[in-house]
Amino acid sequence: MKSSDRYVPATARPVKVLVLGPFAVGKTTFVRTVSEIRPLSTEERMTQAGQLVDDLRDLRGKDTTTVAMDFGRLTLSPEIVLYLFGAPGQPRFHGMVRSLMDGALGGLVLVDTRRIDASFDAMNLLEEARLPHVVAVNHFDGSPRYRDAELRDSLSLDDQPLVSMDARRAGSAKHGLIALVQHILDHHRRLEHAR
Amino acid sequence: MTASRHRRAGMIRSYAVTGGDAPGTRAGLDAATLLVADPGRPLTGLAAQSRRVMDLCLPGALSVSEVAAHLQLPGAIVKVIVAGLVDSGHLAPRAPFVPAASPYSADFLMKVLKALEKL
Numbered sequence: 209m210k211s212s213d214r215y216v217p218a219t220a221r222p223v224k225v226l227v228l229g230p231f232a233v234g235k236t237t238f239v240r241t242v243s244e245i246r247p248l249s250t251e252e253r254m255t256q257a258g259q260l261v262d263d264l265r266d267l268r269g270k271d272t273t274t275v276a277m278d279f280g281r282l283t284l285s286p287e288i289v290l291y292l293f294g295a296p297g298q299p300r301f302h303g304m305v306r307s308l309m310d311g312a313l314g315g316l317v318l319v320d321t322r323r324i325d326a327s328f329d330a331m332n333l334l335e336e337a338r339l340p341h342v343v344a345v346n347h348f349d350g351s352p353r354y355r356d357a358e359l360r361d362s363l364s365l366d367d368q369p370l371v372s373m374d375a376r377r378a379g380s381a382k383h384g385l386i387a388l389v390q391h392i393l394d395h396h397r398r399l400e401h402a403r
Numbered sequence: 404m405t406a407s408r409h410r411r412a413g414m415i416r417s418y419a420v421t422g423g424d425a426p427g428t429r430a431g432l433d434a435a436t437l438l439v440a441d442p443g444r445p446l447t448g449l450a451a452q453s454r455r456v457m458d459l460c461l462p463g464a465l466s467v468s469e470v471a472a473h474l475q476l477p478g479a480i481v482k483v484i485v486a487g488l489v490d491s492g493h494l495a496p497r498a499p500f501v502p503a504a505s506p507y508s509a510d511f512l513m514k515v516l517k518a519l520e521k522l
Contacts, residue, residue, distance in 0.1 A: 291434075311434075
């Protein structure tokens with residue numbers, strides 16, 4: 209790594225975006241895909257105690273879970289640097305997630321169509337905090353595909369954006385971020401207009 | 404001072420790493436706050452951990468979280484050290500952008516959007 213790659217432009221304004229969702233939904237993958245630096249993380253092997261708590265239905269091949277938080281970085285211009293924080297999904301980390309929401313631009317809630325209801329928790333946390341967010345369906349190989357209308361119904365979404373993406377591909381993952389920023393900009397303009 | 408050697412062995416308590424400083428600026432520091440070092444400030448007299456933070460930040464800007472990760476220190480500890488360096492003028496903090504009711508906010512959001520679309 210060149211030393212210049214380690215740093216961000218001194219003129220940049222940071223923008224914090226949270227990536228939320230249940231255990232093994234692809235938060236770490238998303239952060240890794242989008243980040244320009246090797247994500248800095250504190251991922252550790254899950255303990256026996258954790259296995260009793262975490263839901264392992266149909267999640268073969270996943271033997272670790274994020275127990276602290278990992279984050280990545282994306283310099284967008286000399287003026288803008290995006291920080292992506294993948295927040296752990298388990299309820300025992302809610303306090304940490306709430307403090308992360310402070311100062312955040314918004315959140316991306318990842319959904320796995322094999323267990324849509326597992327993302328309600330993250331959506332509720334963001335709604336409670338009144339933090340703008342977008343629901344992003346992360347498609348896994350072999351996960352069921354539903355029509356947008358069906359997903360909206362299952363997720364009880366009104367006019368919130370819903371996007372589909374593949375967290376493993378940069379070109380696809382960025383659509384989640386674009387939808388989020390567009391959503392916030394639209395909201396901002398409506399407020400400006402109403403004034 | 405041999406704090407870093409002892410820290411790895413788990414010998415030094417958190418309050419000793421921070422020199423027992425009470426919070427001040429700390430409350431305003433976010434995990435994503437960007438830190439820009441002032442190269443004009445003398446480093447003499449700084450505690451070892453503060454010196455490590457300055458050595459890391461002098462070549463370029465980094466966020467509080469990156470400093471914590473690079474120095475392998477908990478975020479809460481780094482915030483205390485950084486707050487001291489902000490108070491002494493060694494570091495200038497830049498808080499993460501949060502939209503406010505201003506034309507600047509709309510402009511900035513638009514720039515973020517355009518940059519993402521160009522990726």
